[in-house]
Amino acid sequence: MTKKPSYSEESIKVLKGLEPVKERPGMYTRTDSPTHIIQEVIDNAADEALGGHATQIDVQIHPDHSITVRDNGRGIPTGLHPIEQIPVIELVFTQLHAGGKFNKKDGNGAYAFSGGLHGVGVSVTNALSTRLEVSVKREGKISRIVFAHGEVLEPLHEIGKCSPKDTGTEIRVYPDPKYFEQANYNLTELERLLRAKAVLLQGVSVSLTRHIKGQPENTAHTQTWHYPQGLRSYLADLLVNAQEIAPIFASENHISGSHEDFREGEGAAFALTWLEEGSCANESYVNLIPTPLGGTHEAGLKQATFNAVNNFINHHNLLLRGVKLQSDDVFSRVAFVLSARVLDPQFQGQTKDKLTNRDALKLVATVCADPLELWLNQNVEIGKKIADLAIKQAQARMRSVKKVEKKKGSGVAVLPGKLTDCESEDVRENELFLVEGDSAGGSAKLARDKRFQAVLPLRGKVLNSFEIHKDQLFGNAEIHDISVAIGVDPHGANDDVDLSGLRYGKIAILSDADVDGAHIQVLLLTLFYRHFPKLVANGNIYVAQPPLFRVDVNAQGKNKPARKLYALDENELKAILERLSSEKIRENGFSISRFKGLGEMNPDQLKDTTLHPDTRRLLQVQIPTQDTAHTETVFLKLMGKGEAASRRAWMEAEGDKAEGDI
Incomplete structure (x- = not known):
């Protein structure tokens, strides 16, 4: 008989210093390669340049796979911290949440605009490196400190003198390969990152030096990026083989003086054009940080572009009768580079792939719309070409909707009376929210965008349908209403099902953020997994996160x-x-x-946090191809009627990992 592990005071472990990073590196950085921990160091050098304190950023990859980042900025302070009484440079590299990018709003911060938020960047780099060397030129002295596995190896000491005007920081990093899936840097990503820094920092020269495999160690290849025209020339490089229907338009606008909604210096620079065909090159940045997943700043540019083009079309009376323009009709063929400046950016996760500030949408839309509309009206022929492209896109979209309608059968199912439907007939745009309870359903109806969002309240918990035959499903009123509302009949994974009747491109489960809500989520996911597998496979099923x-x-x-x-x-x-x-x-x-439940939220809160496409969190339900057998096993264990014994064994083994909502 195996001895059960004891649970006592000694079982509780407290992680201190950089131990949390070493224990769970994936919470703090991407672990596919060391590229992202090097990006943290490069971002710090770029923040110096963004503040006007550096004109040169040099990156060098050495033959021993270490990498050096140097800049001619102000240099990291080397004196004692007034409270901690240890050198500031040591504090920055050994403590999480230590940095100069917190107190931005009171005017006393070292950085007004930066990508750094939480002060965990270079300390994460240090924690995940076998060795890290820092040399600083500051106040006429050259100082050096060395770390190993996040701990101080050589304390801060002076190694020479320099001119008081000669300042800067040099950091050499030796990433620890055990924390990463592969030890090699992603050179393509690194080159793109450095080139983007040069684009976004006019007047700053950025270089990458690396040794070419097969050549002598004393020879190296250096790339240097310098873009005197900034975003315009960068976008032109990205579109070297593309067919543009308009010249590239570029503009830079920031808030000056006092403003009731935004701070001085906030704003955006952008360059954009429209393509006849081909893939659109789109890149966005916030305070020089790349945001490959976009975010609210991109939504702001999209809104500004739609408003400018729509106003131009209305002013010149170009819209055909019966055609209604939507933002995607205008923006789907736009290629752009966007650089936003936000005083206090909020990102989705430490890797900063997506901006989530709600006010960034309004900021970018405010500063970008007027210059673009002015340019269109100053170049009427170009504006008419752009308008013609947008109108053709709208006509194509409307034709596709009509094709779907023709495929529908002549029999008409009566929609559930409690369904609050949307106005649009565009399946790709339409969204259905399956909401827990009538109270929450009432709030959701008031919070939704009635143009493309529909709401179906569900009373109580849906039947566990894991072992129910599809012919018996309609005996349950809630499942019957769900099937009729979405326009698709229950089916099996191997059935030849007709999805032409599908009425919504997104079907989202919206339940309370508590244990009961999680149970309803599982029951609905079971229904879609077992009886609507084609919708799961097509990516139509989502889970909202209030x-x-x-x-x-x-x-x-x-x-x-x-x-x-x-x-x-x-x-x-x-x-x-x-x-x-x-x-x-x-x-x-x-x-x-x-919040005790969704019904407790007023409609404005529910809209901002859960329903609005630009500010909500909506997770797509997917089953990776390699995990289909494992997924079936998990569903069988959790939802099968004859699996009580295996569920009990699983709870005894894994129950201590659950978070109770008591």
Whole structure:
């Protein structure tokens, strides 16, 4: 008989310093290769250049696979921290949440605009490296400190003198291969990152030096990027073989002076054009940080472009009768490069792939719309070409909708009475939210965009349909209503099913962020997995993620209005509280509310957090091809009627990992 592990005071382990990073590196960085931990160092050098303190960034890959990043910025401070009483340079590399990018709004911060938020960047690099060497030129002295596996190996010491005007930082990193899937850097990604820095930092020269395999070690190949015309010339390089219907338009606009919604210096620079055909090159950045998954700043440019082109079409009376223009008709053929400046950017995850600030959408839309509309009206012939392309896109979209309608059978199913349908007939655009309870359904109906979002409230918990035959499903009223509403009959994985009747491109499960809500989620996912597998395979099924907590921050003087912050779970709430603490907001300066359910949210809150396409969190349900057998096993164990024994064994083995909502 195996001895059960004991659970006592000694079982609790406290991770200190950089131990959390070593224990769970994937929480702090991408672990496919060391490229991202090097990007953290490059981003710090770029932030120096963004502030106007550096004109040169050099990166060198050495034959021993280490990498050096150097800049001629101000140099990391080497004096003692006034509170911690250890050298600041040591603090930056050995403590999480230590950096000069927190106190931006009070005017005392070292960086007004930066990609760094939480002060975890270079400390993560240090934690995941076998060795890290830092040399700093500052105040006429050259100082050096060396780390090994995140710990100080050589304390800070002076190694020479330099001119007081000669300043900068040089960091050499030796990534630890055990933390990464592959030890090699992604050179394509590194080159793209450095070239983008040169584009976005006019007047700054960026270089990459590396040794070519098969050549002597003392020979190296150096690439240098310098773009005097900035975004315009960069986009032209990206579109070297593309067919453009308009010349590239570029503009840079930032807030100057006082503004009721935005801070001085915030704004955006962009270059865009329209392509006749071919793939569109689209890149976006926030404070020089690449955002490959886009975010609210891209949504702002999309809104600005649609408004400018739509106003031009209306002004010149170009729209044909019966044609209604949508934003995708205008923006789907746009190639663009966007660089936004946001005072306090909020990203989705530490890898900063997507911007989530809601006010960034309004910021970019505000500063980009007027110059683009002015350009269109100053170049009427070009504007008419763009308008003609957008109108053709709208006509093609409307034709595709009519084709779908013709494939539908002559028999008409009566839609459920509790379904609040949408106005659009475009299946690709339409969304259906399956909402837990009538109360939440009422809030969702008021919060939705009635043009393309529909709501179907569900009463109680849906039947566990894992072992129910598809012919018996319609005996359950909720499942019957779901099937009729989406326009597809239940089917098996190998059935030849007709999806031409599908009425919604996205079908989203929207339940409370608690244990009951999770149970309803599982029951609905079981229904779609077992009886609507084609919808899962086609990517039509989604899970909405409403927040569990709301933090109301009181106004902090005239320049700091009241804010509402939302947290998906306890971890996000903890991160918000840490941010408020770093902003020196006392505990009596904010209050925390926990939502008991969706019905407790007012429509505006539900819209901002869960329904609006630009600010919501919507997870697509997917089953990787290699995991189909494992997925079937898990569903059988959790939902099978004869699996009580295996469920009990599983709960005994894995139950301690669950988070109870008591």
